[in-house]
Amino acid sequence: MKESKKFLYIINYPTFEEELCMLEMRSIFNTEPKDKVLISSIDFNPSFSTFIKSRLEIFHEKENFEDILKELDKDVIKLDDFKLEFIKPLKADVPFSERFGYLSEIGDKILGVPDIKSPKLVLGLGKHNEKWVFGIHEKNDNLWSTHEKKPCSYSNSLSVRVAKSVVNLAANGNHNTKIIDPCCGVGTTIVEGLSMGYDIWGTEISEKNTNNAKRNLNFFNLEPRVKHQDMHTIKENYDSSIVDIPYGLFSHITKDQQQDIINTARRISKKMILITFEDLDYMVEKSGFKIVDRCAVTKGSFKRYILVCE
Ligand SMILES: C[S@@+](CC[C@H](N)C(=O)[O-])C[C@H]1O[C@@H](n2cnc3c(N)ncnc32)[C@H](O)[C@@H]1O
Incomplete structure (x- = not known):
């Protein structure tokens, strides 16, 4: 699987802790989230902050969905017991009726047997700033x-x-x-x-x-x-x-x-x-x-x- 050094963090906080969240993000990542999304090359465990809801390790980032599929043809993922999902806050731009279609096209490119109930690894797809992003999606274990x-x-x-x-x-x-x-x-x-x-x-x-x-x-x-x-x-x-x-x-x-x-x-x-x-x-x-x-x-x-x- 492709090694990646770019991470997309989904951030959220109660209003009264907004300042604390920003301070913590500056301290860990030297930057603040924008619209509750933070992009960084720093690899930080999402379960180590109450403010990080999930982390996507980006494998592919493309303007067109078809280009994500092309990358998956070039760089074949062989994986069993995986699950494929849309990243919740990053699916707003994708109409509900189309989401399943995108996921099954990605699923067809992965060599292996999925396990929806208890996956060992979750792969996430979403759209951020007009670009499609795809990679390993890890949620905060809380x-x-x-x-x-x-x-x-x-x-x-x-x-x-x-x-x-x-x-x-x-x-x-x-x-x-x-x-x-x-x-x-x-x-x-x-x-x-x-x-x-x-x-x-x-x-x-x-x-x-x-x-x-x-x-x-x-x-x-x-x-x-x-x-x-x-x-x-x-x-x-x-x-x-x-x-x-x-x-x-x-x-x-x-x-x-x-x-x-x-x-x-x-x-x-x-x-x-x-x-x-x-x-x-x-x-x-x-x-x-x-x-x-x-x-x-x-x-x-x-x-x-x-x-x-x-
Ligand atoms: C505000 S409380 C800390 C509460 C702690 N953060 C917690 O979540 O349980 C301050 C503590 O400092 C302790 N303390 C006061 N003077 C101290 C000293 N000179 N050396 C060590 N502990 C001291 C007190 O006994 C008290 O438990």
Whole structure:
């Protein structure tokens, strides 16, 4: 089968997370989606972002459908247990009555036996910007949504969606990044990071939260990478830290303690993703970090700021 280095990502998001989605896409792909479609040569697992609904690895991209068929004659696909489908958001330009015809013409070119019920591979066809696109179509497996029900939660925990996103921001999608969540609470980011194969650790000053984080990790069969430790005693250095800063509404914390947390993040990591409920830009600047990108996530009366600092 033809090797390809061009991917088409189908993106979607709830309105209140639009800014977060754009920030995450800039961080992973250095670009933003246009009309909820993002084209990139970067190969990113679609199940690693809550915003990527599916990914098409483009084998052929042609103005005319017949030219796709010609390519399939030249470069014959031999494949069993496959399924052929129209890519949902990319079928609007193709009348419903014609869709089956296009799919069966493609199907005739593939050497092998299809399996519609439990295919090993799904091939997708669609039309984007007046061009036909065809390739391997992989949907988000949505397994991350099973993490929404954890044995131990915390009033101030991040949502699974935000946790997954901040891990991607911390790593820019690069799995060689060494990440620390020094105030990890019940381990929400650690669960997401480890499930995506990232090298992530957590520390937590509260013994109860540390134990609860370990229970959560154990529940999902993940390594218990959480230490009961005051972050200010951390000796190791990390590429990135994720700091969901304790906030006065939920814990007794002074401005000086918040500044100390940001200062320590600066000491132990080259980059920091800061999650706050209030404007702490002045503290970031005081620590020596520079804010290089940012977004706000607003839900009801809650507004969270997410800052990328280097
Ligand atoms: C906003 S909560 C983090 C919640 C977490 N993101 C989650 O989803 O569960 C902040 C956490 O920082 C912890 N913390 C405060 N000061 C700390 C310190 N010096 N070292 C380590 N953890 C600390 C608190 O006990 C609290 O669990």
